[in-house]
Amino acid sequence: MAIKRLVLDVLKPIKGISIVELAEKIVEHRGIDGVNISVTDMDVETMGLMIVVEGENIDFDNVKNTLEEEGCAIHSIDEVVSGSKMVEGRRGRDEM
Template sequence: MSAPLRRLVLDVMKPIKGPSIIEVAKSIASLNGVEGVNITVKELDVETATLNVTIEGQDISFEKVEDLLESLGCVIHSIDQVITGKKVVEEPDIED
């Protein structure tokens, strides 16, 4: 049995003429295992929006998130953070 995914941070490209970020966030939030979604627009151009998508929950299915985003016309560019296990481990704040 694998450990549950607790947080995913994704770099996602969404077509401007596609669904709004509100619709994307609500769609992701409706998935089983998802407790919260935060979407921030990082960049806009004529045809696309680059989004930072943070998803938190008790047992997130990456495959379901990926399938949903693809069905909405979005593309995952990268997985920027993954937290899994029995508890959420935050990055330590290290000063130089």
């Protein structure tokens, strides 16, 4: 089944491309319709990012390789949606 949404917790070096350029590189891949990148934290050398990727057929390896080429590290895969229908996740305990 095709991946339709990925939510990634990513660490990106401050030096290097901007998050605008990073989003443009990710969205160029076939099967990706949109990318949202939010800065979650920042220190002197790195920034934490939440990256949401949506499309009809996301190739995780392509996304991962693009991030690694730009010096980014995936901390965690926080959400994956796959199948013929987008299913919204349950709220966590702290959100109730």
